[in-house]
Amino acid sequence: MTDRGQFSQSVAYRRAMNNPIATAPGLELITTQVIGTAVSSVQVTSCFSASYDIYRVIVGGNGTSSADADLQLRIGSLTSGYNGGQFSTDFNTAGTVNGRAFISDSSFRFAGFCGTGRFIFNVDIINPFLAQRTFVSAFNNFQFTANGFGMMGGEQTSASSSTGFDIRPSSGTITGGTIRVYGYKN
Amino acid sequence: MKHKIQINDLVRDATLEEAADIDDMRAKALADNARELLLKEDKNVIRNSALNKLKLLGLTVEEIMAVVG
Numbered sequence A: 001m002t003d004r005g006q007f008s009q010s011v012a013y014r015r016a017m018n019n020p021i022a023t024a025p026g027l028e029l030i031t032t033q034v035i036g037t038a039v040s041s042v043q044v045t046s047c048f049s050a051s052y053d054i055y056r057v058i059v060g061g062n063g064t065s066s067a068d069a070d071l072q073l074r075i076g077s078l079t080s081g082y083n084g085g086q087f088s089t090d091f092n093t094a095g096t097v098n099g100r101a102f103i104s105d106s107s108f109r110f111a112g113f114c115g116t117g118r119f120i121f122n123v124d125i126i127n128p129f130l131a132q133r134t135f136v137s138a139f140n141n142f143q144f145t146a147n148g149f150g151m152m153g154g155e156q157t158s159a160s161s162s163t164g165f166d167i168r169p170s171s172g173t174i175t176g177g178t179i180r181v182y183g184y185k186n
Numbered sequence B: 001m002k003h004k005i006q007i008n009d010l011v012r013d014a015t016l017e018e019a020a021d022i023d024d025m026r027a028k029a030l031a032d033n034a035r036e037l038l039l040k041e042d043k044n045v046i047r048n049s050a051l052n053k054l055k056l057l058g059l060t061v062e063e064i065m066a067v068v069g
Helices: A003-018 B016-056 B061-068
Strands: A027-034 A041-044 A054-060 A069-075 A082-090 A096-105 A108-115 A118-126 A134-143 A148-156 A165-169 A178-184 B004-007 B010-013
Touching: A027 A041, A041 A178, A069 A118, A069 A134, A069 B016, A082 A108, A082 A134, A096 A108, A096 A148, A096 B016, A108 A148, A108 A165, B016 B061
Parallel strands: A041 B004, A108 A134
Antiparallel strands: A027 A178, A041 A165, A054 A118, A054 A178, A069 A108, A069 A165, A082 A096, A082 A148, A108 A118, A118 A134, A134 A148, B004 B010
């Protein structure tokens, strides 16, 4: 190794060891919640706070449901003012794009998907605790009526502050799976 | 319809008001999904009809896809 290479390696090492910003995680686990058996709704409380502006809610593990259904997301106790849309690409027709939308609804309609042995919920929530509009981006959800994977984006128009959320299947019940709520470090 | 709801670790039967809220959301989703499937079916019918007409004109599937694919 050249002297220059050794110097660079040394600088990188010292930066990593001495600079806490360089090594701190960007996502911090706030809480986990295992989904019970055959529930129509699961609510997670006290997870949004002034500590973070942006959150990632993701479900892993062995989540399943009694029927193919959209997973709907409600922020806090807000029952109106949800706008958004979803697009997906149909894998049975070589990528035909399908879209659907909701306006002035009572939840984010297409935040995820559940079916037998399938549970997809991976959502960023922006500013739920701040007293302003809340925005969401739902990644890799499934439009089961159109055989396509896609994404949903939307807004909650209320300027209220919320500290929790709930997830509901649009039909049937859900069982299992672990909800993990992370905060993006401010 | 009876529903079980979960709040953090606690699972319990939904109150009448909570159950009505869930049923209301579901009724709307069901109606929207049915409408979506009907639209999709309509689109497929029109698409297949158009493809058949183009085939009658002597176009191959590859030629049709080259134009509209």
